[in-house]
Amino acid sequence: MHQCAHHHATEKDFGRAFAFGVTLNVVFVVIEAAIGWWSDSLALMADAGHNLSDVLGLLMAWAGYALAKLPPSGKRTYGWRGSTILAALFNSLLLMVAVGGIVWEAIGRLSDPPAVPGPIVIVVAMIGVVINTATALLFIRGSEHDLNLRGAYLHMAADALLSLGVAIAGAIILWTDWRVIDPVASLAIAAVIFFATWKLMRESFQLAMQAVPAHIDIEQVQTYLGELAGVTAVHDLHIWAMSTTENALTAHLVRPGHTNDDVLLNEISKTLHERFKIDHITIQIERSVGDANCGQWEEGTL
Template sequence: MAHSDSDDYSQHDHAGHGDHDHGREGHDHAPSVTEGNIRRIRFVFALTAGYAVIQAIGGWWSGSLALIADSGHMVSDAAALLLALIAYRVAARAADSTRTYGFHRVRVLAALANGAALLVLVSWILWEAIERFREPTEVLAGPMLTVAVVGLLVNIAGFLILRMGSQNDANLRGAFLHVLGDLLGSVGAIAAAIGIMLTGWSMLDPILSVLVALLVVRSAWGLVYESIQVLLQATPRGIEAGEVVDDLRSLPGIAEVGHFHAWTLTDETRIATVHVVPSPGADPLSLPALVAERLKIRHAIEHATVQVDPPGDIEVCA
């Protein structure tokens, strides 16, 4: 791609702030870190992971597949909490000369591995449930109820702890929703245990296990799909490239827009690059800040690199 050597047509802007260094002294792409939120998530992670182990043991002891399935759900949520902690830890690490964006993609790789492992777990739960539909297995409703009640108390504690944090924190908000899902799962396990105690119908256990497995597969598939989209540098959700180009073309002083690319660094950071050609008489120096501001305000793209090309370059290279 040929570019003019003129200073007027070699202007770049990153998020509307002029030339930008992505090295150690450069732009910080990390999400804000709140010490109180870190402590809350760390504590709830310990509660959730610890109870997941207890629940798995209780499910094996009582013969309850539903408890084992819900333990898998708890593991998925503990993993989500761990990923949130990883995100905070990564946020504290500065970029270097070889990793100019820092280490944010570590969280994406962890999410992909987590989601894939959960899909394997769900497959086993569904297979075991089918076997129990064929040959019902005795379930000890008393121990099942005890473990489920403990789980409810653990999830209520986690729910209250996270609710006290800053809901402007996306990591904390996601963790809060995961714990809320766990709380509902515990309520379901209690209902199934009481139903088995009153009716003796052990089929309630595999039925509940399938319902819980469906909850797990939904979150697991979401992790896998979103992680793959990020790693493939797909256009962020809610952004239509053609619409963004048309919008930028409507700005004063811009004759043509091309080579627009947008991708996600992590689930919270959107990045874009775009080339623009100035209209006759327009000041090329003013366009990068103008375009970056428009991308930020209208399309939620916080970090934009804008290149100003001389007339003819975009048409030749598009």
């Protein structure tokens, strides 16, 4: 006895956004890295390295986004929806590696910072502000409900701010000749990346481990199901993310003296979708816990 609900709202196709964002950023990475190497600016090379990691991140997010659209098969009954979770997790780990590289190089240059041509740094960094902002805007709509797209958006939005920081560092060098600002700016960039990435890594790891999504309060779901007409107990309640946009729920409801109720099941499906953003729902109705012989159920647990 079950009710499977699949609510899929019409969504914008982000395929072209990924293609445009990747192309734009690859061109910029090549230009910024070349100028950074020529001018011996660690801040520029650090920003180029971070932008390269974002290109790889965009490619991973794009792959996850595309794979999630593939239909289910006999072997993969949920399709490839979980690939978006893996893409978000990979992106966070990739950024953490980039942070380590930037910090290592910056610390080595603190004692003997090289001369950096301020005007070049300012111009290149401001170009980065424009490109990163334009790319971030491509994903701002999807970032509201998709952790995978949110990762792409946060990366590019952070890059826009970081490129602005590099430009400010170039201006300080130009006006004061304080060369140590270059590695100091690199350390500041690394700190911003780390804190912006930490939440993404934590959330994507939790989803990969099939934890309850952060925006869902399982106690509220438990309370709602337990207060339904005729329900005396709720057990074997499980909520997990199938992808970065779709959540699933299974639960056993004990209703003594009641049989399967399609009206009730439809009501549960609608409420769980509207209140908790849970789309794939399976409900089993039982007359008693003992009769169901559910091995996972224990007294006092969900």
